[in-house]
Amino acid sequence: MYEGITVKVKKIMLGVKDGKQIANRSETRMTLKKKEAQKDKKLCFENIKELRKAITPKRIELLHIAKKMKPKSMQELARILNRDIKSIAMDLHLLGKLGLIDMKRKTEGRKEARPVVDYNKISLEIVI
Numbered sequence: 001m002y003e004g005i006t007v008k009v010k011k012i013m014l015g016v017k018d019g020k021q022i023a024n025r026s027e028t029r030m031t032l033k034k035k036e037a038q039k040d041k042k043l044c045f046e047n048i049k050e051l052r053k054a055i056t057p058k059r060i061e062l063l064h065i066a067k068k069m070k071p072k073s074m075q076e077l078a079r080i081l082n083r084d085i086k087s088i089a090m091d092l093h094l095l096g097k098l099g100l101i102d103m104k105r106k107t108e109g110r111k112e113a114r115p116v117v118d119y120n121k122i123s124l125e126i127v128i
């Protein structure tokens with residue numbers, strides 16, 4: 001697309017389908033209560049409302065800042081975003097379950113986790 005620039009795309013497709021469509025395919029049915037997303041499958045929400053609960057403007061901003069500023073910890077990310085650590089932790093936990101962010105743990109010293117976003121783009125597919 002851009003000359004000399006590689007754009008890494010996250011290979012998780014977010015989709016919205018009804019329950020019958022999901023049951024007939026090998027896709028993961030995703031709700032906010034799901035324990036863990038499978039990275040090699042599509043994440044399908046039952047409806048737009050469920051998708052909007054999971055992918056909020058604040059969570060998209062969190063992904064952008066984590067990608068751009070590369071904070072060294074959850075606490076640093078909370079300071080950058082001017083949000084409390086509890087809400088950041090909840091967002092990171094959900095985004096991790098969705099496979100949209102990784103938390104890399106330090107091996108030495110204080111066992112902090114560093115949020116890592118290693119892609120530039122998320123694709124959204126809506127079946128009508």
